Amino acid sequence: MTTLKKGDKAPNFSGLDQDGNSHKLADYKGKKLVVFFYPKANTPGCTAEACDLRDNFERFQANNYALLGVSADAAKAQAKFKEKYNFPFPLLADEDKSVIQAFGVWGPKKFMGKEYDGIHRTTFVIDENGVIDEVISEVKTKAHAAQILK
Numbered sequence: 525m526t527t528l529k530k531g532d533k534a535p536n537f538s539g540l541d542q543d544g545n546s547h548k549l550a551d552y553k554g555k556k557l558v559v560f561f562y563p564k565a566n567t568p569g570c571t572a573e574a575c576d577l578r579d580n581f582e583r584f585q586a587n588n589y590a591l592l593g594v595s596a597d598a599a600k601a602q603a604k605f606k607e608k609y610n611f612p613f614p615l616l617a618d619e620d621k622s623v624i625q626a627f628g629v630w631g632p633k634k635f636m637g638k639e640y641d642g643i644h645r646t647t648f649v650i651d652e653n654g655v656i657d658e659v660i661s662e663v664k665t666k667a668h669a670a671q672i673l674k
Contacts, residue, residue, distance in 0.1 A: 527628055530658060534559075534650045535626035539594070541614035542602035547592060549654055556589045556657070557650040558672055561629045563643045565597040565605035565615070573645070573665040574611055580669035581612045587673065588652075594618050595643060647672065 528535075534557075538548040549557075560577065562570040577584070577591055584591060591613035595602070599617035606615050616623060624630045624643055633642045645665075649658040649672060660671055 528648070528656055528659060530656055532656045534648065534654050534656050535623075537623045537626050539616040539618050539623045540599065541616055542599050542606050543614075544599065545614065547614060547616060549650075552590050552592075552650070553654065554652050556587070556652060558584070558589055558591045558647060559594060559627070559650065560591070560647040560663075560668070561594050561624060561627065561643055562645055563595065565595055565601045566608070569645070569665045570595070571605075571609065573663060573668050574605075575609055576666055576668050577613070578609065578611050580673065583669065583673055589672075592616060594623055596621055596624060 534549055536549050538546065540546055562573060564570055574593060593613060593615040596618055598619055602615040602617045618624050621630055627648060629644045629646045631641060631644060632639055645663045647660040647663055648656055651657045664671055
């Protein structure tokens with residue numbers, strides 16, 4: 525699981541979004557970047573989290589933040605998710621889990637008594653210089669924007 529913490533240099537990630545556009549850490553230099561990892565597109569918790577971020581998007585923009593969602597879903601699933609809920613931010617389709625593993629959010633989980641490997645819902649706030657400013661592992665899906673924009 526993630527060993528990244530406040531003050532660490534953010535991983536120099538690169539990935540493709542729902543439309544096949546490339547995103548990398550360097551693209552966001554000069555902006556604060558919120559990278560939010562979620563287990564699966566179109567599931568209740570992930571939808572609540574992403575919709576809360578969407579509903580507060582103007583506040584993020586006003587404070588020089590860019591947002592980037594990441595899961596291991598295929599580009600087609602990410603595109604449907606983005607379209608269905610009108611998300612104003614890109615969603616990385618990290619099918620090979622390279623971004624997920626770079627941030628250390630893949631690992632054992634328990635759900636209904638079963639143990640399996642999956643994405644741990646985690647958000648990283650990265651400053652204008654590519655340094656991690658905050659790691660949020662206890663994500664409140666319905667009030668996530670408030671956790672970030674304190």
